Amino acid sequence: xxxxxxxxxxxxxxxxxxxxxxxxxxxxxxxxxxxxxxxxxxxxxxxxxxxxxxxxxxxxxxxxxxxxxxxxxxxxxxxxxxxxxxxxxxxxxxxxxxxxxxxxxxxxxxxxxxxxxxxxxxxxxxxxxxxx
Amino acid sequence: xxxxxxxxxxxxxxxxxxxxxxxxxxxxxxxxxxxxxxxxxxxxxxxxxxxxxxxxxxxxxxxxxxxxxxxxxxxxxxxxxxxxxxxxxxxxxxxxxxxxxxxxxxxxxxxxxxxxxxxxxxxxxxxxxxxxxxxxxxxxxxxxxxxxxxxxxxxxxxxxxxxxxxxxxxxxxxxxxxxxxxxxxxxxxxxxxxxxxxxxxxxxxxxxxxxxxxxxxxxxxxxxxxxxxxxxxxxxxxxxxxxxxxxxxxxxxxxxxxxxxxxxxxxxxxxxxxxxxxxxxxxxxxxxxxxxxxxxxxxxxxxxxxxxxxxxxxxxxxxxxxxxxxxxxxxxxxxxxxxxxxxxxxxxxxxxxxxxxxxxxxxxxxxxxxxxxxxxxxxxxxxxxxxxxxxxxxxxxxxxxx
Amino acid sequence: xxxxxxxxxxxxxxxxxxxxxxxxxxxxxxxxxxxxxxxxxxxxxxxxxxxxxxxxxxxxxxxxxxxxxxxxxxxxxxxxxxxxxxxxxxxxxxxxxxxxxxxxxxxxxxxxxxxxxxxxxxxxxxxxxxxxxxxxxxxxxxxxxxxxxxxxxxxxxxxxxxxxxxxxxxxxxxxxxxxxxxxx
Numbered sequence: 027x028x029x030x031x032x033x034x035x036x037x038x039x040x041x042x043x044x045x046x047x048x049x050x051x052x053x054x055x056x057x058x059x060x061x062x063x064x065x066x067x068x069x070x071x072x073x074x075x076x077x078x079x080x081x082x083x084x085x086x087x088x089x090x091x092x093x094x095x096x097x098x099x100x101x102x103x104x105x106x107x108x109x110x111x112x113x114x115x116x117x118x119x120x121x122x123x124x125x126x127x128x129x130x131x132x133x134x135x136x137x138x139x140x141x142x143x144x145x146x147x148x149x150x151x152x153x154x155x156x157x158x
Numbered sequence: 159x160x161x162x163x164x165x166x167x168x169x170x171x172x173x174x175x176x177x178x179x180x181x182x183x184x185x186x187x188x189x190x191x192x193x194x195x196x197x198x199x200x201x202x203x204x205x206x207x208x209x210x211x212x213x214x215x216x217x218x219x220x221x222x223x224x225x226x227x228x229x230x231x232x233x234x235x236x237x238x239x240x241x242x243x244x245x246x247x248x249x250x251x252x253x254x255x256x257x258x259x260x261x262x263x264x265x266x267x268x269x270x271x272x273x274x275x276x277x278x279x280x281x282x283x284x285x286x287x288x289x290x291x292x293x294x295x296x297x298x299x300x301x302x303x304x305x306x307x308x309x310x311x312x313x314x315x316x317x318x319x320x321x322x323x324x325x326x327x328x329x330x331x332x333x334x335x336x337x338x339x340x341x342x343x344x345x346x347x348x349x350x351x352x353x354x355x356x357x358x359x360x361x362x363x364x365x366x367x368x369x370x371x372x373x374x375x376x377x378x379x380x381x382x383x384x385x386x387x388x389x390x391x392x393x394x395x396x397x398x399x400x401x402x403x404x405x406x407x408x409x410x411x412x413x414x415x416x417x418x419x420x421x422x423x424x425x426x427x428x429x430x431x432x433x434x435x436x437x438x439x440x441x442x443x444x445x446x447x448x449x450x451x452x453x454x455x456x457x458x459x460x461x462x463x464x465x466x467x468x469x470x471x472x473x474x475x476x477x478x479x480x481x482x483x484x485x486x487x488x489x490x491x492x493x494x495x496x497x498x499x500x501x502x503x504x505x506x507x508x509x510x511x512x513x514x515x516x517x518x519x520x521x522x523x524x525x526x527x528x529x530x531x532x533x534x535x536x537x538x539x540x541x542x543x544x545x546x547x548x549x550x551x552x553x554x555x556x557x558x559x560x
Numbered sequence: 561x562x563x564x565x566x567x568x569x570x571x572x573x574x575x576x577x578x579x580x581x582x583x584x585x586x587x588x589x590x591x592x593x594x595x596x597x598x599x600x601x602x603x604x605x606x607x608x609x610x611x612x613x614x615x616x617x618x619x620x621x622x623x624x625x626x627x628x629x630x631x632x633x634x635x636x637x638x639x640x641x642x643x644x645x646x647x648x649x650x651x652x653x654x655x656x657x658x659x660x661x662x663x664x665x666x667x668x669x670x671x672x673x674x675x676x677x678x679x680x681x682x683x684x685x686x687x688x689x690x691x692x693x694x695x696x697x698x699x700x701x702x703x704x705x706x707x708x709x710x711x712x713x714x715x716x717x718x719x720x721x722x723x724x725x726x727x728x729x730x731x732x733x734x735x736x737x738x739x740x741x742x743x744x
Contacts, residue, residue, distance in 0.1 A: 036380035041320060041388065042259035043373055043381045044358055047366035166579065166586045166594075299621070331621045335595040336579050338586045338617075434619035521622040 062111065067094075071114035073131040075107055076141040082128040088118035104128075125152055159408050162340040169303040169332035172339060173239065173265040173325070174199035176307035178209055179347035180263075183234030183354070186214035186225030190244035191277045192329035193267035197239055211235075219244035223251035230260035231369045233359025235311070237262065241329060242269035245283040249290065255322045256291030257385060258369050261314035262322040264292075265307060268430070268481075269329040270516045278517025279329035281430065281481040284458065285490055291385055293323040293392055294458035298433040301339040303327045305409055308342075311351045312399045319392045320357060321385075326458070330517060331431035342407060350406055389460050396457055413457035414465035418444060422451030424532035425470060427495055428479040429455045432513070432520050439525040450529050461494055467502045470495070475507040475532035475541075481514045488546060488559070507535035507542075513549040524549045561618070564701075565627040565645075566609035567637045568694075570598060574609040574633060577694030581701070584708070584716040585613050593618045606640060629653065631701060633680055633693040638667045653700050653743065655680035655693050660744065676704050678743035680735075687738060688731035699736035700743035710740050 040046070045060045057063045075088075082104050089097040089104070096112035098105045119129040126148050132141040167175065174196045177185065189197040204213040214229075216222045219240050230236040240248060245266060255262050268284050270276040284294065293313060297303040303325065310323040327333055342350070358367050373381055393413060400411040415433070418440050419425060426436050433454040443450045453469045455462070470476060480489025487493075492510035499506065511528055514520050528549070535542050544557035564581070568574030575596045582592040591614050598607040610625060612618050626647050632638060632654040642652070651674045656663050660677045664670055678700040680693030688695070695717070702713050714733050721729045 033376065034380070036383045036387070039377070039380055039384055040358070041384065042358075042369070043257065043371055043377075045368040045371050046358075047368070052364050052366070164586065166582045166592060168594075299619075328621075330595065330597075331623075334575075335593060335621065336582050337593050338582075338591050431621035434621045437619050519623045521624040522620070523624075 066110045068110055068112055068114070071112065071134050073114045073116060074109065074112065074134045074136075075114070075116070075118050075129045076132050076136075076138055077104065077107060078126075078128050078130070078142060078145055079104075080128075081124045081126060083124055085123060087121040087123065088129055091117050091121045093117065125149055160342050160346040160406050162342055162407070164338060164340055166336050167300050167304070167339050167341075168195075168334050168336045169297070169300040169327045170195035170267065170334065171199060171336075172300040172304035172341075173307050173327070174203070175341060176304045176347070177237050177263075177265075178203045179342070179344050180235065180237070180308065180311050180351045181209065181348055182211045182237045184212045184214060184226070184229035184236045185238060186216055186222045186229065186236075187238045187240070188216050188219045188222045188244060190219070190241050192269055192279070192333045193239045193241040193244075193265065195333070196265055196267070200239075219247040220251060223248040223255065226262050226264075227251060227255050227258065227260060230255070230262050231258060231359070232361045233356030235315070235354040236260070237264065237311075239265040239267065241267045242271055242277075242283050246271060246286060249286065252287060252290045252292060252322070254370070256389075257381070259320045259385065259388070260322060261311075261320055263307065263310045263314055264322065264324045265303070266324045266326045267329050267333045268326050276516040277329070279331050279333075279431070279481075280515045280517065281326075282483070282515075284324075284326050285482045287324065288459065288490060291321065291389060292459065293319070293321055293389065293396070295323065295325050295396075296429045296454075296456055296458055297325055297327040297332065298429075298431055298454065299332055299339075300327075300335065300337050301409070302411075303332060304339060304341055305403065305407060305411065308347055308351055309399050309403050309411075312402075313392070313396055315352075315354065316395050316399070317355075317357070319388060319395050321388055321392065326430070328431040335431075340407075346406065350403065393457070393460055393462055393464075411456060412465070413455075413462035414469050415454040415456055416451070416469045417454070418451035419453060419469050420451075420472065421449055422472065423449045423474045423536050424529050425451050425453055425473040425476045426479060426525065426528060426532075427453045427455065427466075427470070427476060427491060429458065429491065430481060432479060432481070432525075435520065435522060436525050439522045439529065442522060443526065443529055448529065448533070450532075455491065463494075463498050463501070466495065466498045467504070470498070470506065471502075471504065473506050475509075475535040477509050477511055477528045477532050479511045479513055479528075481512075483512060483515060484510075484546070492545075507532070507540060508545075509535070509541060509543055510546045511549055512546060518550055520549060562611075562613040562629075562707075563625045563627045564611040564613075564629045564631060565625065566611075566697075567630065567632040567634070567640070567642050568607055568609060569603075569634045569637070570605045570607050571603040572633055573692050573694030574607065577631075577633070577698060578609040578611050580695070580717065580720055581611055581698060582613075583720050584713060587716055587719075588708075590615065591617050593620075595623070597623055606634075606637060626650075629701065629705065631697050633697050635681060638663065638670070641669075643669050643673070649674070651704055652676065653678065653697065653704050655697065657682065676700065676743050678739050680739060683735050683738050683742070687735040688728065695732045696735040696739035699739035702736075703740045703743050710737070 096108040271282040478492040546558035578594040593612040596609040680696040
C-alpha cells in the first residue's frame with residue numbers, strides 16, 4: 027500500500043532518485059516524509075528482542091552489531107529498542123555476553139511483562155566470561 | 159581568443175592533458191589497451207605533483223567506475239578512462255552513474271569486444287553503452303580528444319544536465335596517432351571548465367542524503383523518464399558549451415558536422431577517425447566534379463535528430479557507416495538515420511556499410527567505392543544493392559537484406 | 561605529402577623515433593602524423609611505424625601509404641618483405657653491418673632500388689651504450705633526405721630530449737651525427 031503523498035509526478039522527484047533525511051534546516055530535525063522514521067518495517071517480525079535491565083552490563087555490543095540501528099543508546103548506556111524498525115534478526119541477543127542474557131528473543135505477541143517473568147535461568151554449564 | 163601552444167600529441171596524451179587542466183578531485187582507473195597511456199600519463203602527473211587530486215588504484219574496471227560513482231556522489235569532480243573489455247566490465251556501474259545523475263567524465267578509447275580477442279579500434283564498446291544514459295561525444299582526432307574532454311566537464315556539470323559524459327576516440331587511429339595540435343594555457347582551460355559545484359553531496363553531514371535507493375513499480379518509471387528528459391534536453395546545452403569553447407579556442411564544433419552537404423546528391427554519414435579520411439575523399443571527388451558530401455555525428459547520445467534531418471534534406475542517396483557488427487539487424491547509426499528520414503517524410507536511397515571491425519583499414523579508395531555505390535543508386539532512382547554492405551572483407555562477397 | 565614507413569621490432573624505439581621526427585618537423589611549422597601498427601605487443605615482434613608530413617593539416621586516418629622512405633632499424637628485417645606498397649623513387653635506409661654490395665647480394669628484392677646502409681645498432685651501442693637504433697636512424701634520414709641542416713636538427717633533438725640525463729642526450733646527439741656521417 028503506497029501512501030498518497032509519495033505518488034508524485036516524474037517532474038516532482040529529486041534528480042537521481044535521491045532521498046533526503048530532513049526537510050528544511052537539518053538542525054531542526056524535521057524528518058523528511060521519505061525518511062524511514064515514518065515507515066514501520068517491522069511488520070513481518072516473528073520474534074522480538076526483550077531487554078532485561080537487571081542483567082545488562084552496558085557493554086553496548088548489541089548497539090554495535092544491530093544491522094538496523096534499532097538499539098537506541100542513551101548516555102553511553104542501553105536506552106531502548108526501536109520496535110518500529112527492528113526486524114527481529116536476533117543478532118543483539120546472540121552477541122549479548124551476560125549469563126543469563128540481557129536480551130532474549132520472544133514471540134512478537136508476548137507482552138514485555140510476561141517475557142520478563144519467564145526469563146531463562148543462568149546457564150550453569152556455561153563458564154563465567156565464556157564467549158560460548 | 160585565448161593564447162595557444164602548438165604541440166605534437168596523440169589522442170591519449172591529449173585526453174590526459176585535458177584531465178590535468180580540469181583539476182579533477184578523484185580519478186579512479188584501471189589500465190587497458192588502448193587507453194592505458196591516459197591512466198599512465200595521469201598517474202605521472204600525480205607523481206610529479208602537477209595535479210592535486212586523488213588517483214585511486216583499483217583492482218578492476220568495475221571497481222574503477224564504482225569508485226568514481228562514490229567520489230562523485232561524495233561531491234567531487236571525477237573522471238576516468240577505459241576501453242573495450244574494461245568498458246564492458248563497467249557497464250553495470252555506468253547505469254548507476256547516469257541514474258544517480260553524477261557528472262563523471264570518461265574518456266573511452268574505442269576498441270573491439272572479444273571474442274575473438276582484438277586490441278584495435280572499432281565502435282563495439284561505444285555501442286554497448288548506447289542506452290546507458292550517458293552523453294556521448296565523438297572525437298575524430300587528437301585535437302578533438304583534447305577539446306571535447308574539456309567541454310565534457312562543462313556539459314556534464316551544467317545544472318540543467320548533471321549527467322555523465324563519455325568522450326569517445328578511436329583506438330590507435332586517434333589514441334596512438336601523434337599529430338600537430340594546439341592546447342590552451344592551464345589557466346584558460348580551467349577558467350573555461352570552471353570550479354566544481356557539488357550538488358547534494360553525500361559528504362555534507364548537515365544535509366544527509368541517500369543515493370541509490372530502491373524504486374519499485376510505483377516510482378521507477380518516473381525516475382527513468384526524468385533522467386531521459388534531462389538527456390534529451392541536453393542538446394542545446396551541448397551546443398552552447400561547444401559555442402563558448404569555439405569563442406575561446408577558435409575551433410568550431412557542432413552536434414552534427416556537415417561537410418559539403420548543401421548541394422550533395424550522395425552523402426556518407428559516419429563517426430570517428432574515418433571522418434578525416436572521408437573529408438579527404440569528398441575533396442578528391444569534388445575536384446572531379448562529383449556532388450558528394452559528408453555528415454559526421456559528433457553527439458552520439460542524445461542523438462541530434464533535428465540537426466541530422468537538416469543535414470540530409472537534399473541528399474538523394476545516403477550511405478551510413480557503422481563500425482560495429484550489428485549482430486542480427488542493421489547498424490545503430492543506420493537505424494537512427496532511417497528513423498530521422500521517416501519522421502521527416504524524407505526519402506532517399508539508404509545503404510548501411512559495416513566497416514573497420516577490429517581495426518580493419520578503411521582508405522579513400524574504399525570510401526570512393528561507397529560514393530560510387532551511392533551514385534549508382536542515385537542514377538537508378540532506387541537502392542541497387544542489398545541494405546548491409548561490407549568493405550575490405552576477405553572471402554566471397556557478403557551482404558545482407560535484399 | 562612526405563610519407564615514411566619504419567620497419568622495426570617492438571622495443572627498438574621506432575614509435576619514439578617517428579614521434580621525435582614529428583616533433584622536429586612540427587617545430588619547423590609542418591603538419592605531421594606518427595602512428596604505428598602492431599599486434600600482440602610483445603617485445604621483439606616485427607612492427608611498423610609511420611610518418612606523414614605535409615604543409616597542410618593531415619586528416620587521413622587510414623593506415624595505407626606508399627612511402628617515400630622506408631627506414632629499417634633492425635638488421636634481420638631485410639629478410640621480411642620491406643618493399644611492399646612502394647614506388648619508383650622510394651628510398652631505403654637500412655641498418656646493417658653489411659656493405660651495400662653484400663646486402664644487395666643477400667636480399668635480391670632490393671636490387672635496383674635506392675638503397676642506403678648504416679649500422680645503427682653498432683653506432684647506438686658505441687654512443688648511447690645500448691642497442692637503441694632509432695635516433696641514429698634519424699641522423700641517417702637527415703642525410704639521405706636532405707630535409708634539414710644537421711646542426712639545426714641536432715639542436716631540435718636536444719630540446720626534445722631535455723628531460724633526459726646529460727649523458728643520454730650527448731650519446732643520442734653523437735649517434736645522430738655519426739649515422740649522418742656514416743650512411744652511404
